[in-house]
Amino acid sequence: MNPIAHIVDDDEAIRDALTWLFRSRHVASRVWPSAEAFLADWREDLRGCLVLDVRMGGMSGLQLFDLLGERGSRLPVIFLSGHGDIPLAVAAVKKGAFDFVEKPFNDNELVDRVIRAMQFDASRRAPGPIATVASARLNQLTPREREVMERILAGKYNKVIADELNIAMRTVEVHRARIFEKMGVKSAVELAQLLSGNR
Amino acid sequence: MNPIAHIVDDDEAIRDALTWLFRSRHVASRVWPSAEAFLADWREDLRGCLVLDVRMGGMSGLQLFDLLGERGSRLPVIFLSGHGDIPLAVAAVKKGAFDFVEKPFNDNELVDRVIRAMQFDASRRAPGPIATVASARLNQLTPREREVMERILAGKYNKVIADELNIAMRTVEVHRARIFEKMGVKSAVELAQLLSGNR
DNA sequence: AGCGGGGTTGCGGATAACCACAATTGTTCA
DNA sequence: TGAACAATTGTGGTTATCCGCAACCCCGCT
Known part of the structure; x- marks a missing residue:
């Protein structure tokens, strides 16, 4: 429109x-x-x-x-x-x-x-600077980590994510931990807030 | 300021x-x-x-x-x-x-x-219509539920919340479930997204 | 050959979340 | 006074998350 x-x-x-x-x-x-x-x-x-x-x-x-x-x-x-x-x-x-x-x-x-x-x-x-807060950290993520993150933000269980990506649950857990670390958050909730352009 | x-x-x-x-x-x-x-x-x-x-x-x-x-x-x-x-x-x-x-x-x-x-x-x-998407559902929450929700959005564990509010963990779990139900979400992540003015 | 990074996996245990069933207060409203 | 609702708690059990420790594969670079 x-x-x-x-x-x-x-x-x-x-x-x-x-x-x-x-x-x-x-x-x-x-x-x-x-x-x-x-x-x-x-x-x-x-x-x-x-x-x-x-x-x-x-x-x-x-x-x-x-x-x-x-x-x-x-x-x-x-x-x-x-x-x-x-x-x-x-x-x-x-x-x-x-x-x-x-x-x-x-x-x-x-x-x-x-x-x-x-x-x-x-x-x-405008796509501009609004959501750029997190983009710097987002860029540190590896492609695979991004895939996992998407699914975390969809509220899926590690088990489901593992299934979708055809990898072991343990692997998802590892990615999850790395994502949180790189994004500087402590929980999935914080991650969602960080990426929802809130403040 | x-x-x-x-x-x-x-x-x-x-x-x-x-x-x-x-x-x-x-x-x-x-x-x-x-x-x-x-x-x-x-x-x-x-x-x-x-x-x-x-x-x-x-x-x-x-x-x-x-x-x-x-x-x-x-x-x-x-x-x-x-x-x-x-x-x-x-x-x-x-x-x-x-x-x-x-x-x-x-x-x-x-x-x-x-x-x-x-x-x-x-x-x-302005608190206005921006975040009003959820406000209708938000209004269905009881005061106590709101208190619990705040803390969920802060990424706290049920145990910690129970401690802060001086109630049993079980009670927090009940509130948590009710909150998710009333807000029409399935996880804390979705809740955070709903309330972060995203779309 | 050696090194580092990304991706992967297993094991086992501590911790938390989630849930069905069941029940007790206190308040408000008809 | 009895229905309806909010708030509370317990028991017991299932399911997930979270982590340290250890390891393997592949690839690109030196």
């Missing part, structure tokens, strides 16, 4: 205006008339950003935001809020929304924020 | 100008005259953003950027680039830099981008 601005608003006039606006600024976009409609099309790998009306018939923008959060969405969300909805939008920002824009909005400002949200999304997905 | 704009530039005039600029806009900032100097003060928990001159005597901004990446920094980086350095800066953005600004820069624009970078940093650290 290519990065696009995903727009959810129940006001057709707004949808049309935004479609025109983004097209004129060469920003790819697509509109949905309701939270439910968007949810039906939502997939975890959507990229770009989400422009979301706070107040809508049916499921509100906030509710959608929360729901997407639960489902693991990381799409940056920009809320469109009427002047009365600002406290709501602020609360949303505190919960991790990317930004919010007051209605009526200034075209340039909105486009600017959408572009930034999309840049944000892109940079967060 | 409170969020501030961390500024690294080897030109004293620029440093002074930026200090003044941010102060006038009520954005906390601090300056360093070289990459090396900043590196000496760098800590993993710095918050805010990093404004970095691409070209400097000694270590360049790009080098510092790479180095920080290796050390696990997640501070969003805004590069200040002369017009000749733009290709470099663009490359940096592809590697995960947050933004770059051409010199000479427009004050408003720079402040705006710095604020966005800081918002980005703040929202990324």
